[in-house]
Amino acid sequence: xxxxxxxxxxxxxxxxxxxxxxxxxxxxxxxxxxxxxxxxxxxxxxxxxxxxxxxxxxxxxxxxxxxxxxxxxxxxxxxxxxxxxxxxxxxxxxxxxxxxxxxxxxxxxxxxxxxxxxxxxxxxxxxxxxxxxxxxxxxxxxxxxxxxxxxxxxxxxxxxxxxxxxxxxxxxxxxxxxxxxxxxxxxxxxxxxxxxxxxxxxxxxxxxxx
Numbered sequence: 246x247x248x249x250x251x252x253x254x255x256x257x258x259x260x261x262x263x264x265x266x267x268x269x270x271x272x273x274x275x276x277x278x279x280x281x282x283x284x285x286x287x288x289x290x291x292x293x294x295x296x297x298x299x300x301x302x303x304x305x306x307x308x309x310x311x312x313x314x315x316x317x318x319x320x321x322x323x324x325x326x327x328x329x330x331x332x333x334x335x336x337x338x339x340x341x342x343x344x345x346x347x348x349x350x351x352x353x354x355x356x357x358x359x360x361x362x363x364x365x366x367x368x369x370x371x372x373x374x375x376x377x378x379x380x381x382x383x384x385x386x387x388x389x390x391x392x393x394x395x396x397x398x399x400x401x402x403x404x405x406x407x408x409x410x411x412x413x414x415x416x417x418x419x420x421x422x423x424x425x426x427x428x429x430x431x432x433x434x435x436x437x438x439x440x441x442x443x444x445x446x447x448x449x450x451x452x453x454x455x
Contacts, residue, residue: 356392406436
């Protein structure tokens with residue numbers, strides 16, 4: 246994509262962010278014009294790992310989740326923090342609960358959901374878009390029904406989240422009220438997923454500079 250394409254994306258992103266009541270910064274740098282989408286299997290594997298982690302954060306037995314991941318040959322796809330959590334070295338579940346909003350992005354980018362709506366929280370039905378871990382459902386059907394969204398759609402939504410996140414950070418630094426229809430973590434987690442999709446960072450260390 247050319248720089249001009251990114252300028253057009255920025256205009257659309259700013260319009261969307263401002264429609265959500267965020268105050269955008271006209272001096273915010275454009276996204277890198279060499280962005281590419283990660284390979285399909287990497288995206289799918291990350292989504293399945295994340296689904297298992299979120300499920301355990303909300304009460305699913307960790308041993309069951311780990312057994313399912315091993316059966317799907319996904320254990321090596323876990324991030325270090327996720328592996329520690331499942332093995333009991335990190336018992337805090339709150340941060341992983343928040344990643345439900347990251348999982349929402351993956352459901353969208355894989356074509357499981359039609360809309361990525363920044364004006365509301367993820368739907369309660371999100372869990373239904375992924376394999377049922379309790380019944381030990383295989384990921385085969387999930388994988389076969391995937392339709393990865395175009396790069397331009399992912400970049401646009403990443404830029405929306407970037408502008409919204411920058412607005413939140415500015416408000417926090419300047420002790421101003423945050424103008425948002427959702428809590429800040431929603432924007433943060435969605436941006437984390439979108440930046441991961443377009444980069445090569447480890448899941449635990451996605452660059453979130455503003």
